[in-house]
Amino acid sequence: MTRLGLLTSGGDCPGLNAVIRGAVLSGVVSYGYDFVGFRDGWKGVLEGDVVPLPRHAVRGIARFGGTILGTSRTNPLTSGGAEAVRESLRRLAVDGLVAIGGEGTLAAAQELAKRGINVVGVPKTIDNDLDATDVTFGFDTAVQTATEAIDRLRTTGESHHRCMIAEVMGRNAGWIALHAGMASGAHAILIPELTVSLRQVAAWVESAHSRGRAPLVVVSEAFVLEGQDSPFSPRGLDTFGRPRLGGISVLLEHQLQELTGIETRATILGHIQRGGAPTAFDRVLATRLGFAAVDSAANGRWGTMVSLRGTTIVNVGFDAALGRLKTVPEDRYQEAAILFG
Ligand SMILES: Nc1ncnc2c1ncn2[C@@H]1O[C@H](COP(=O)(O)OP(=O)(O)O)[C@@H](O)[C@H]1O
Ligand SMILES: O=P(O)(O)OC[C@H]1O[C@](O)(COP(=O)(O)O)[C@@H](O)[C@@H]1O
Numbered sequence: 517m518t519r520l521g522l523l524t525s526g527g528d529c530p531g532l533n534a535v536i537r538g539a540v541l542s543g544v545v546s547y548g549y550d551f552v553g554f555r556d557g558w559k560g561v562l563e564g565d566v567v568p569l570p571r572h573a574v575r576g577i578a579r580f581g582g583t584i585l586g587t588s589r590t591n592p593l594t595s596g597g598a599e600a601v602r603e604s605l606r607r608l609a610v611d612g613l614v615a616i617g618g619e620g621t622l623a624a625a626q627e628l629a630k631r632g633i634n635v636v637g638v639p640k641t642i643d644n645d646l647d648a649t650d651v652t653f654g655f656d657t658a659v660q661t662a663t664e665a666i667d668r669l670r671t672t673g674e675s676h677h678r679c680m681i682a683e684v685m686g687r688n689a690g691w692i693a694l695h696a697g698m699a700s701g702a703h704a705i706l707i708p709e710l711t712v713s714l715r716q717v718a719a720w721v722e723s724a725h726s727r728g729r730a731p732l733v734v735v736s737e738a739f740v741l742e743g744q745d746s747p748f749s750p751r752g753l754d755t756f757g758r759p760r761l762g763g764i765s766v767l768l769e770h771q772l773q774e775l776t777g778i779e780t781r782a783t784i785l786g787h788i789q790r791g792g793a794p795t796a797f798d799r800v801l802a803t804r805l806g807f808a809a810v811d812s813a814a815n816g817r818w819g820t821m822v823s824l825r826g827t828t829i830v831n832v833g834f835d836a837a838l839g840r841l842k843t844v845p846e847d848r849y850q851e852a853a854i855l856f857g
């Protein structure tokens with residue numbers, strides 16, 4: 517019997533469990549496959565740390581956030597390499613892997629595929645910044661969660677006649693800020709793709725204030741204020757050596773209050789955006805990606821990943837997914853700018 521191994525790797529996002537369930541159900545129902553799950557991403561592969569994934573193990577999990585398998589940022593190439601992965605799969609009689617992760621996970625999967633390991637990828641990023649897929653699961657949930665939180669900030673902001681700043685995730689791309697900002701009626705949206713001067717932000721805030729509104733600014737964690745040379749990152753590095761972002765809104769709080777004289781409060785939404793139950797949209801997308809990943813494995817399309825093009829799930833080579841980010845185009849930002857001030 518064919519046995520596939522599933523793993524989730526990199527930062528979590530709502531919908532991972534729906535992918536796992538979709539893959540197992542499709543594999544069991546359509547192909548008679550058997551599944552195991554590796555705990556904590558590539559770490560579980562290297563350590564042979566597996567859990568059996570019979571059909572009943574995935575019962576009802578599509579509606580839960582996080583990942584039942586756990587995740588990590590272990591890089592298999594620096595922690596044992598392809599030979600260690602091959603040996604572990606051989607020992608566990610696993611015929612192929614479904615790796616669910618971000619561009620780092622997929623880069624590792626690509627390298628392993630080049631070395632003859634059977635692996636298919638499922639793209640994951642809360643930031644929605646992978647170029648080879650139109651939308652990633654988790655993004656819709658993050659936008660919904662951020663929008664609900666920002667709606668709450670508005671009512672308290674309006675009561676106190678304050679300027680409220682909401683800081684959202686977005687390491688390289690401002691998609692969450694753009695969408696949550698448009699949905700919540702922000703008077704300024706600040707994204708990593710475009711520097712803006714403090715004076716311009718203050719002008720938008722003052723314009724909204726002068727119309728009797730409580731100004732609302734939505735800012736991506738990686739936004740760079742004109743005059744700065746990199747995103748605000750006072751918290752050291754993450755386990756992969758990337759700067760940990762977060763806090764630009766607090767900097768803006770002081771500077772905007774000083775410049776405008778309007779009482780200002782900043783809120784960092786942080787990991788709340790990544791936690792909790794996926795929206796119906798994300799459950800459906802993630803389930804379909806899980807189905808398609810198993811179809812890819814069944815058809816021997818190793819070394820590829822599944823992706824959404826329009827409303828269709830297609831297969832693309834890892835190359836298409838890597839090396840290029842899907843950032844917010846200037847025209848999408850200018851379109852939203854009609855709402856500013
Ligand atoms: N080029 C690469 N090749 C192999 N592994 C990588 C590469 N880049 C990143 N990784 C590994 O993949 C891990 C997960 O990254 P990724 O899937 O992008 O998720 P996230 O962006 O949420 O951290 C990284 O922490 C790192 O260990
Ligand atoms: O606190 P952690 O887990 O390091 O993750 C925070 C970072 O991960 C991100 O959510 C990106 O994750 P994705 O890989 O899902 O795109 C960033 O927006 C954020 O800077």
Ligand SMILES: [Mg+2]
Pocket residue numbers: 526618619620
């Ligand atoms: Mg990544």
